[in-house]
Amino acid sequence: MPATPYLPTSAAFLKESSLLLQAYPDSTLITTKYTFPKPKPPTKSKSSTTTSQTAAQSTPQTQTQTPPQTQAQAQATLVLKTYNPASGICLKYRTNKAAEVGRLINALGLLAGGADISRLDGAGATAAVGGGGGEEDTGAANANATAAGAAVSTGAGANTGAGVGKGKGKRKKGKGKK
Amino acid sequence: MSKALNHEEFFTSLTTLLTSTSQKARGSVYLTQKPLLSTESTNAEQQTSIPPPILIRATDGNTNAPNPKASSSQGKEKKKKESKVKLSTVVQPDELETFYTRYAEVCKAGMTGLKKRDRKQKKAKGKSGTGKVTKA
Numbered sequence: 001m002p003a004t005p006y007l008p009t010s011a012a013f014l015k016e017s018s019l020l021l022q023a024y025p026d027s028t029l030i031t032t033k034y035t036f037p038k039p040k041p042p043t044k045s046k047s048s049t050t051t052s053q054t055a056a057q058s059t060p061q062t063q064t065q066t067p068p069q070t071q072a073q074a075q076a077t078l079v080l081k082t083y084n085p086a087s088g089i090c091l092k093y094r095t096n097k098a099a100e101v102g103r104l105i106n107a108l109g110l111l112a113g114g115a116d117i118s119r120l121d122g123a124g125a126t127a128a129v130g131g132g133g134g135e136e137d138t139g140a141a142n143a144n145a146t147a148a149g150a151a152v153s154t155g156a157g158a159n160t161g162a163g164v165g166k167g168k169g170k171r172k173k174g175k176g177k178k
Numbered sequence: 179m180s181k182a183l184n185h186e187e188f189f190t191s192l193t194t195l196l197t198s199t200s201q202k203a204r205g206s207v208y209l210t211q212k213p214l215l216s217t218e219s220t221n222a223e224q225q226t227s228i229p230p231p232i233l234i235r236a237t238d239g240n241t242n243a244p245n246p247k248a249s250s251s252q253g254k255e256k257k258k259k260e261s262k263v264k265l266s267t268v269v270q271p272d273e274l275e276t277f278y279t280r281y282a283e284v285c286k287a288g289m290t291g292l293k294k295r296d297r298k299q300k301k302a303k304g305k306s307g308t309g310k311v312t313k314a
Binding site: 025026028029030031032033034035036038039075076077078095096097098099101102103105106108109110112113114 | 274
C-alpha cells in the first residue's frame with residue numbers, strides 16, 4: 001500500500017477534510033492517532049544507554065548537554081487521518097506539538113457537525129482584518145452545509161481561494177491581536 | 179462490540195487511557211469519529227437536513243499489550259483479549275459543541291507526550307499564538 005502523503009499544514013488538512021466530508025458526508029471517517037514511537041529492541045537500547053552512561057561518567061560535559069531523561073522520554077506524535085473508503089481518498093496530517101491539540105480537536109468537532117472549514121477559515125481571516133461578520137458567516141456556513149449543497153460548494157470555492165491567498169499574512173495579524 | 183458509554187464515562191476512561199499511555203511512553207491511542215447513520219430513515223432529504231449523531235470511538239489498538247518479544251512464552255490470544263481497550267460514545271448533533279470542548283480538554287490534558295511549547299518563546303511572543311495559528 002502506498003503511503004499517503006502528509007499535508008503540510010493543519011489548515012490545509014482541515015480544508016481538504018471538510019471538502020471530503022462535504023462530498024461524502026456519510027462514509028467519511030476521521031481518525032486521530034496519538035502514538036509513541038515503537039520501542040527499540042531491548043539489546044540495542046541497553047547498549048546505547050550503557051554507552052551514554054559511560055560517556056557521561058568519563059566526560060561530565062556530555063551529561064549536561066544530553067541528559068538521559070530527555071532521551072528516555074519518547075516523543076509522541078499525533079496523526080490525523082481523514083479517510084473515505086468509498087473513494088479511497090485519504091488525507092493525513094502529522095504534528096508533535098502539544099499546542100495544536102486543542103485547536104485540532106475542536107476543528108474535528110466542527111467537521112463532525114458538517115461545518116465548512118474552508119469557508120470558516122476564509123471568514124475568520126476576513127474578520128481578523130476587515131472586521132467582517134465572521135460569526136454570521138459561521139452560522140451561514142452551518143446552515144448552508146446542511147441545506148443547500150450547490151450554494152455551499154460555489155461559496156466554498158470562492159472563499160477557499162481567498163483563504164489560501166490571504167491566510168498567512170492575516171493569521172499573523174490575528175495572532176498579534178488575540 | 180462494547181456498548182456506547184455516556185459522555186462522562188467516556189471522558190473518564192479516555193483520560194485514564196491517555197494518561198497511562200503517556201506515562202508508559204509507548205503504545206498508541208486511536209480516536210475515530212464518524213456519522214452514525216440510522217438505518218430506519220430512508221428519506222434521503224431528511225437525512226441531509228438532520229445531521230446524524232456522531233459515533234466516537236477510542237481504542238489503544240492493543241498497543242499497550244506487553245511486548246510480544248519480551249513475553250512470547252504466554253498465550254497470544256489470551257493477552258489480546260485481556261489488554262485491548264475499546265471505548266465508544268454517541269454524540270447527538272446538538273451536543274457536539276459541548277462534547278468537543280470537553281473532548282479537546284481531555285486530549286490536551288492526556289497527550290502529555292507531545293512536544294511542549296517552549297516557555298521562552300511563549301513569554302517572548304505572548305500568549306497569542308497558542309490556540310489559533312499553525313506555524314510549522
